[in-house]
Amino acid sequence: MTVLDLDDDGATDASRRGAPGGPGQDGGEILCRDLVRIFATDGVEVQALQGLNLRVEPGEIVAVVGASGSGKSTLLTILSGLDTPTGGTATVAGTDLLAMGPKERVAYQRHTVGFVWQQTSRNLLPYLTARENVLLPLELAAGSRRTRARRPGVAPMRPALATRSDRARRVDDLLDLLEVGHVAGRRPAEMSGGQQQRVAIAVAMANSPRVLLADEPTGELDEATSVEVLEAMRGVNRETGVTTLVVTHDPTVSEHVARTVQIRDGRTSTETLRRTETDEHGRARHVSEEFAVLDRVGRLQLPEEFLTSLDLKDRVRLALEPDHVGVWPHEPKEDR
Ligand SMILES: Nc1ncnc2c1ncn2[C@@H]1O[C@H](COP(=O)(O)OP(=O)(O)OP(=O)(O)O)[C@@H](O)[C@H]1O
Numbered sequence: 266m267t268v269l270d271l272d273d274d275g276a277t278d279a280s281r282r283g284a285p286g287g288p289g290q291d292g293g294e295i296l297c298r299d300l301v302r303i304f305a306t307d308g309v310e311v312q313a314l315q316g317l318n319l320r321v322e323p324g325e326i327v328a329v330v331g332a333s334g335s336g337k338s339t340l341l342t343i344l345s346g347l348d349t350p351t352g353g354t355a356t357v358a359g360t361d362l363l364a365m366g367p368k369e370r371v372a373y374q375r376h377t378v379g380f381v382w383q384q385t386s387r388n389l390l391p392y393l394t395a396r397e398n399v400l401l402p403l404e405l406a407a408g409s410r411r412t413r414a415r416r417p418g419v420a421p422m423r424p425a426l427a428t429r430s431d432r433a434r435r436v437d438d439l440l441d442l443l444e445v446g447h448v449a450g451r452r453p454a455e456m457s458g459g460q461q462q463r464v465a466i467a468v469a470m471a472n473s474p475r476v477l478l479a480d481e482p483t484g485e486l487d488e489a490t491s492v493e494v495l496e497a498m499r500g501v502n503r504e505t506g507v508t509t510l511v512v513t514h515d516p517t518v519s520e521h522v523a524r525t526v527q528i529r530d531g532r533t534s535t536e537t538l539r540r541t542e543t544d545e546h547g548r549a550r551h552v553s554e555e556f557a558v559l560d561r562v563g564r565l566q567l568p569e570e571f572l573t574s575l576d577l578k579d580r581v582r583l584a585l586e587p588d589h590v591g592v593w594p595h596e597p598k599e600d601r
Pocket residue numbers: 304305306311312313331332333334335336337338339340514
């Protein structure tokens with residue numbers, strides 16, 4: 266895979282992260298606190314997000330998984346700047362998503378975040394070739410830079426990709442990075458589903474976003490192609506350091522990332538961490554551990570199977586032990 270400096274202002278990833286307007290004060294590139302989104306339709310309220318907490322570090326790749334209706338798409342739509350939460354806070358790459366005006370929203374969507382959606386038709390324009398699709402966001406950004414530069418007293422943004430040949434080189438580099446250089450001249454209808462999604466990742470990365478968001482990027486693909494696309498996303502994350510959040514209902518996605526956050530009923534409920542250990546014979550071993558998520562005020566969601574197996578409901582007994590906390594049914598089963 267090509268090693269690529271995707272930062273068009275010449276900054277390294279490390280210096281970008283430390284730059285003003287960088288990550289939130291306590292370091293997270295994506296920070297959601299007590300995020301609430303209520304939809305009201307025909308007088309009926311649906312709480313899609315019910316106090317969701319999430320933190321993703323700069324350069325991390327994280328999968329958010331959950332059943333249908335758990336709030337995954339609602340979260341991603343908020344993080345991509347297309348929707349505004351009802352309450353709580355959300356900060357992405359130092360941008361407060363609740364305080365953006367219309368102009369900041371456009372700049373945020375153009376420069377700070379890149380998206381890959383499930384439907385390839387939403388990612389790529391059907392009448393443009395792969396090369397033209399990747400070039401388009403670069404041309405739009407260059408156009409807005411020229412407009413800014415013409416305004417008195419306004420400095421041009423990131424001048425490095427001002428020339429056509431710089432932009433053409435960037436398109437080639439991105440298509441090579443995603444291993445789709447050989448389909449550069451084809452339109453989406455002439456590419457496989459996996460190739461279309463790889464080109465879509467190149468489009469999303471065109472303007473060097475700090476955060477890459479993907480909503481079910483493998484939803485329309487077969488299993489083998491899904492693995493390829495996920496590995497391509499992981500490769501982009503590794504090569505460029507872009508913070509990456511992949512939302513999916515497909516639990517196998519978890520095998521491709523070091524951290525998976527599970528959403529249940531509009532809240533993060535559990536997290537799975539994966540690491541590779543080397544045993545005493547020098548063999549690599551994959552270890553994964555599941556954790557319950559404890560929020561800032563000490564709330565946690567017990568897994569569904571714990572609740573049903575001990576018939577835990579309404580109220581439980583809690584006990585603080587020297588090294589753990591015990592949870593029991595209100596009444597022992599035999600007394601009920
Ligand atoms: N615009 C809307 N108006 C009303 N209710 C909505 C709206 N968008 C989402 N919801 C509701 O909010 C809840 C969460 O929906 P969301 O689409 O975020 O879930 P999801 O986990 O992405 O599900 P899926 O995997 O099926 O896409 C659901 O109950 C859904 O019906």
